[in-house]
Amino acid sequence: MQKANATAQYPERILIDSTWLSLYDTPLEQHKHIDDFRSKYPCTKSCTALWRDYIGFWRLTDDCLYLVSIEIPNDTIITVKAVDEPLFKSHKTGSGILADWVSGDIRVVSGKIVRYEHMGFLSVFENEDIYTLKNGKVMAHRHFDNKRVTNVNTELAILELEQHILNLHPEYRGTVGGTAEASDINAEGNLKKVKITIKTHPKGISKKSLTALIEEYMLKHPPFDVVYVRGEYESSKVFFRFDFDEKYRERRLKRLHTLQTLDKEHRETNDTED
DSSP: OOOOOSSBOOOEEEEETTEEEEEOSOGGGGSTTHHHHHHHSOOOSOOTTOTTSOEEEEEEETTEEEEEEEEEOSSSOEEEEGGGOGGGGGGEETTEEEOTTOOEEEEEEEEEEEEOOSSBTOOEEEEEEEEEEETTEEEEEEEEEOEESOOOOHHHHHHHHHHHHHHHOTTOOSEEEEEEEEEEEOTTSOEEEEEEEEEEOOTTSOHHHHHHHHHHHHHHSOOSOEEEETTEEEEOOEEEEEEOSHHHHHHHHHHHHHHHHHHHHHHHHHHHHO
16 A cells, blocks of 8 residues: 655554554545545645655544544645545544545554665554554554664774775775675574675685675674564665775775774763663
């Protein structure tokens, strides 16, 4: 039911058990009169984080989804009460506007962001509830407790790896680029295997030896953010670039030391707060 967008989108809002939460779906897009609604209430203040041009307010009561109101963010916000809008009169019940046009999964989230995605509704939050609907009525409900297992400064991790390689092979010259993926994470969230793909490397460096060296280091010092999402451990792909030429040494060492200092200060602050 989610609509893909190139920018993270403002969520809908939904009232469940007297608490307003974020609805990371757009149930109104399934309604046959959605284009008529847009024509009747045009949005004059465009926003890349709100491609649909409105924010719907919903209510989940007695396992039924109701449309409460719709806001159109013009210079002055226009609020349309669903029970007063003729386009929804065929869905009117004694409890409100029953969203009986909605079938499929809707996702309700709350808590801190576990993994941010700059696209649509793809970000993952600590608390996630998936409601499976049929004609606006809840047929199934699944709850997930998501969490971030590790929080890594990837740039720092790659620069430390670059320095580690140079300490072992000061003769290396040229630029190496590639990707690294966590190909196996066990049930405890520990990294077991790493898949390395080297896309560019100088002729004077053995691709096989370098791959093995990177794998060995990353298993001990993972540069990945590991998250626990919907019952499974996941990790994103990491892009790396190593510049071994001497003209880059001083600049990259300076950047490494800056990041190490910031990382130390960040950890000390967190320890104090805990």
